Amino acid sequence: xIKLLSITATPDTPVACDMTSADDSLAERLAEYRRLFDHALxxxxxxxxxxxxxxxxxxxxxxxxxxxxxxxxxCCPFLSYEVDVDGEQxxxxxxxxxxxxxxxxxxxxxxxxxxxxxxxxxxxxxERSGIPHLxxxxxx
Numbered sequence: 587x588i589k590l591l592s593i594t595a596t597p598d599t600p601v602a603c604d605m606t607s608a609d610d611s612l613a614e615r616l617a618e619y620r621r622l623f624d625h626a627l628x629x630x631x632x633x634x635x636x637x638x639x640x641x642x643x644x645x646x647x648x649x650x651x652x653x654x655x656x657x658x659x660x661c662c663p664f665l666s667y668e669v670d671v672d673g674e675q676x677x678x679x680x681x682x683x684x685x686x687x688x689x690x691x692x693x694x695x696x697x698x699x700x701x702x703x704x705x706x707x708x709x710x711x712x713e714r715s716g717i718p719h720l721x722x723x724x725x726x
Contacts, residue, residue, distance in 0.1 A: 587672045591652055595682050596663040602718040603662045603711070605704075612704035612711075612721045615657070620698060622650060628675065636681040643674045651676055684717045 605612050626641040641647055648671070655667050655678060665682040698707065708719035 587670050589668070589670050590648070590676075591655060591667065591669040593655070593659045593667040595666045599664045601664045601683050602720055604720040605661045605708075606720050606722050608657065608661055610657070611700070612707050612719065613698060613702040614700045616698040616707060617700045617702075618654065622647075622654065626676075635683070636679060638680075639678040641676040641678065643671060643676050648676060651678055684715060 605615070608615070610618070622641070623639075626644055626647045627639060628642055629640040631638045631640070641651060651669060655669055658680075659665070659667050662684075665680050665684065668677075668679040668681075670677045670679070704721040705723060708721045711717075711719045
């Protein structure tokens with residue numbers, strides 16, 4: 587197994603996903619997850635405190651995952667992230683308070699489009715996970 591990236595949780599960080607300074611909207615980010623999952627997701631495993639996405643190591647997927655993980659770490663620094671390659675599989679492991687709630691991504695991203703209301707999506711994610719999701723106000 588080859589470690590590609592390791593980002594540890596920032597101590598004493600509030601448990602909240604803060605996308606107020608992100609370059610993309612929550613709707614765009616969730617739609618990107620859908621595209622990534624449709625293209626490369628092989629499996630997902632979850633425990634009470636972690637979620638691991640198993641992705642096919644296809645051309646471009648490695649860089650895509652590393653970029654997405656770095657952006658996620660910026661908005662959710664209360665979580666720890668690990669990305670490894672094992673054979674032809676990329677394993678993206680997220681751990682910490684709320685990490686198991688990443689399992690709801692499959693449920694939520696199925697119908698998301700980049701033009702959906704990020705405010706409504708943030709409210710839905712907050713309600714489902716109990717973790718605040720902060721986004722700039724939008725007109726949607």
